[in-house]
Amino acid sequence: MGEIVREFVGLPSPLAGRAGAGGHPCQGVYHRPAGEPPKTAFIAAHYNVDFSEHYLAEHLAARGHGFLGWNTRFRGDEAHFLLDHALAEIGVGVRWLRDRAGAERIVLLGNSGGGSLMAAYQSQAAEPNVTPVAGMRPVAAIEDLPPGDLFVALAAHSGRPEVLTAWMDASVTDETDPLSADPALDPFDPGNGPPYTPEFQARYRAAQRARNERITDWALARLDALKAARARDTLFTLHRTWADLRMIDPSIEPSDREPNRCYLGDPLRANYGVYGIGSLCTLRTWLSMWSLRTSKCGAGPHLARVTVPSLVVHATADEGVYESDARAIFGALAASDKTLELVEDTHYLPRSRPQAADLIDAWLRAR
Template sequence: MTVEREFVGLPSPVVGRAGAGGHPCQGVYYRPRGSKPDVAIIATHYNIDFSEHYLADLCATRGVGFLGWNTRFRGAEPYFLLDHAVADIAVGVRWLREQAGVERVVLLGNSGGGSLMAAYQSQSVQPNLEPEYGRASIVHAAMELPGADLYISLAAHPGRPEVLTNWMDPSVISEDDPLSVDPTLDPFDQEREIPFTKEFVDRYRQAQRRRNDRITQWARSEIDRLVAAGHHDRLFTTPRLWADLRMIDGSIDPNNREFPSCYLGEPQRANYGIYGVGTVSSLRTWLSMWSLSDSQCNAAPHLARIKIPALVVEADGDSGVFPSDTRAIVDALSSADLTTHTLEGDHYLRDREGAREDAAELITNWVKDRS
């Protein structure tokens, strides 16, 4: 079966078109050539471009439409605001129903997109988003979202603030010095015993939360300082964010992953590099996306409002989403029709031949059984 691809560029209810002409909301719709599927998946991430998602062609060849959809924050993580993002996702959902002729819409929350799509469905059911510190209100377009019919969590993290906090290195002494290290918390210290002791793990996790809280308090006070001077926001960097103990010690939250490893390879090298989630942020984006105390990008409260049928899929060799993360998602969902499945493979389902095909077969069969 051949696949037909259609580029979709649409206005956002929040911002205008770029000066060069590009629409803020963009994506690619995949469908079997010459057909008009009555059920389609929409997949969106906080900032990663999903227009060429690895499941798109595979789902379309199995008769299910697939809209790889991007909000205006694709490639623009430092400026993310949750209410703006869900308003842009609604543009894609409406297009599927009103232009593509889709009767049943499936939200696919893959990787970081799991909590984002959960927030979307949650907000469509019961508007609950609140303005972050320093903002008077959320955008009106985020208050009226068309809901979906099915929800899928695929190799998904339990929330943006949770994943960043679990990954951050709490041995950082000064946020302005990426080489500053408290040796009592350094997971890469050559004298550190592995497997890590329970005492060290507990102390490390507490220190991670304290680091997140310190950045939040600084961000709030910095907003106050800037506003008092007549300004709105600023960017800042957060160093050393590849230090989840589970990336180093495979006995913690065990699965079939290789270790030490992370999505960028060797954790210590990645930890002192410049790539990764949350490395650059505005003050307001920190509060909207990364702050444990302020962010509404944590999945659990949103998952609790999801009662539509749900499928939760984990990869057994994932080095960034761990079994306890998946259990937290399953436990938080309120769906009476809830299916769980474990696939053999890594986070991106690249390492095992046929893993992506298996995922597409699982997902499309599950969707068709409920259509």
């Protein structure tokens, strides 16, 4: 591997200036090979995970490309996420690559949860469609976003509301009680499975969707009630979000994945623990990111506006992204030039990063 230059990038947001303590709201690390600035550069961002030192950054820089691991001000702050604000701040990173780093081709890399986020960015850049969540002002900066030239979905989820709902414990009966459970829907009750019957699976999936809808009903009613109060929004907690039946029963959508495992290990322990997606939200963040009814963080509609050359890479042993997700993403892409590739690894590609970088590099050079 040749010398890799790493440059810290800190920039203001169209919505927020530099913090009093000195930190910029938009931050990342630009990786590039030493010498002549690369003509092609990747940008990767996530809803809340820090991508500044992304695991593919050095690998793709070693193959002659720039790589900006980019963070909006919502890194580590999922509870306050707003999609339109995040898209404006991704646009800051894309403009920096074009105007300051000298990149002529921009590749939007949508990794993991970032798959739907980067699809939303390209979709908004191509055909503005994202509106502010209830009670929020429009963000002018998202009406003129610089689009990417190519799109890569890597071990990507199908969207925030979709993945949360698929992982939700459908047996929860009281959102204020983390131990409440309907025994007839408890996925960890041996009497229900695994293996889970088709009838149980159908009831469970319907109950997951119903849980999401109940929370949306409550959030909208609560926001309406706050109109007469001093507060404009409020925080709430969400319990038990590691209970996708596929995590527990390997006979459902079989793959190379290890059975009875999620990203935090044992699903039962994770589900009753304190770390989970969506575990802390404002009402508006729920509506912006997690609600099946109101969120625009689902990938499908955005992928239908992605017409640039696109690559979908699926990890066959992924613990939380399934081949059906990858094929749905591939099918939803509007690009006429699109490719689906498989790598034999788990979600973060611990064994196959050089292989994945070679694959992406070869695809890119062919275009």
